[in-house]
Amino acid sequence: MSTDSDNEVKQTPLRSTHEKLGARMIPFAGWNMPVQYTGIKDEHLAVRNDVGVFDISHMGQFIVEGEGAAAWLNSVFTADVNKLDVAQGQYTFMLNEGGGVIDDLILYRTGETTFFMVVNASMIDEDFAWLNARLADGVSLTNHSDAWAGLAVQGPKSSELFDKMFGDSAVLPPRNGISSQDVNGETIIICRTGYTGEDGYEFFCPAENGGVWLERFLSEGEEFGCKPCGLGARDTLRLEVCYPLNGSDLSPQRTPLQAGMKFAIAMGKGEFVGREKIVDQIENGMDERLIAFVMREKSAPPRPHYKIFSGEAELGEIASGGLSPSLNEGIGMAYLPVAFCKIGTEIEIDIRGRRFKAEVVKKPIYKKA
C-alpha cells in the first residue's frame, strides 16, 4: 500500500479514542482516518437499522460574515442564498469558470449576514484560497477547520439518542436546519444533515472535546445499537443512495448538471461562476451524464476505474463502485454517453478481463422499504 509521506498526514483530534476503539486507520484526503472498527458491513447495517457515529473532524468549516455576504455567496455558489431562512442549510456547488465542480458543500445561514459552511477535507486549502481571491468588500471569510471536531450521528435511532443525551438542554433542528447551543458552557453546533441517506445530524464541538463526545454517544447509544463507523461504511452508505463523492463522481471537468444535481443549481438568481456552461448544456445538451448501475450477473464487486462496454464500444469507466451491504449486489455510478443513460440500458463491466452484465437503474439505488 502506498501512502503520502507520513509527516504530511494530519491527525484527527479523536485519534487516541479511535485507537482505543480498535479502529484500523488509513490515509484519506491527507488525514489519518478510521476506515473501520468491527467491519464495514456491520457498521453499514448499524446505520441503516439503528444508529452509528462517524468522525468527520477532517472536514473543513468556514464562516462568512458581512453586509454583502449573501450577495457575494450568490455569485460564487450555485444555490440561491436569498431563499435560505436563518437556521437553514442547503447543499450547493462551487464551480470553476468552465462550470466544472471545484467542491460540493453545505451552506448554512446562521444569521441575516452570517453563514457557516462545511467543505470536503481534501479541498480546505484550495476552497479557502479560491474564495479569498474573490472576496467582496465588506465580507469576511475565516477558516475554523482546526478548531472544531466533528461527529456525524446517523441512523433511524439517531434522534432518540439525541433526546436521551440532551433532554431539554438542546434542541434537534429540523431537516437541513442548524443550531448553535450552549451545553454546560460549551458551544456546540448541530446540523440536521448527513451523507448516509438516513435521518441524523452532524455535530461540531471544540476540537479538544471531540473524543469525550464520541465516547458519550457510544456509551449512551449502546441501548440503541450505536456503533462507531469508519470511512468504509460512509462510502458504501452514500453510494447506495447515490450521493456523489468529490474526486470520484464530481470533477473540475464535469458540471453538476451532468452529475444529476440540477436541484442544487439556481438558474433564476442571476450571474454566478460557471453559469455560462450550465446554460449551454441546458440549451444544447450534454455529452455524458452520471448514471447508477446494478450488476445483473454474479461477479466480483465492480470497483472504480473498471471499464464499461456495450458490445465493442468502450463507454467509460466506473466512478464509484462496490458491493452494496444492504442489497448484497454489486453497484456503482459512472459517466456514460447520453445514448446509454436511459434506465434499463444493458451495459457490461470488464472485471479483470471478463465481461459481466449490468443495468442502468434509477437513482437512488437503495430506497428504504
Next chain:
Amino acid sequence: MNVPSDLKFAESHEWVRIEGDIATVGISDHAQEELTDVVFVEVPEEDMDVEAGDPTAVVESVKAASDIYSPVSGTVIKGNTALEANPALVNTDPYGKGWIFKIKMMDPDEVDNLLTPEQYTDHIS
C-alpha cells in the same frame, strides 16, 4: 492469532499445506482478520501454470480487491469452488474449508524458502 504448527507461510500471508507433491494454499487467520468481510473469491482455473509469487487468486472484501500469490511454482489442479457460494469461509475457517487452491508442485524444494510458523508469527507481531 492462530498460526498452525504444521503449515508453512509466505510473507504475503498465504499458508501452504504439503501432502506429497501437492500444496494446498489459503490465507492466514491474520490476513482474513485484516481483510474482514470477504465477499468474493476468484479461484484459478484448473491446469493454469504458475510460478512462485504469481498472482493466482483474488480475495475481495467490501473495501478492496487483494491478489493472492502462489507461494510455490507448479500447476493448479483444483480451485475451491465452495467459495463461490460462500466466500465467508475464508473468514470463518481460513485453514480448513476456506482453502483457495491446490497446486501440483514443480519443485518441492521451494517450500524451504517459505516461513516456518515461528518465523511467520514474528513477521506479523
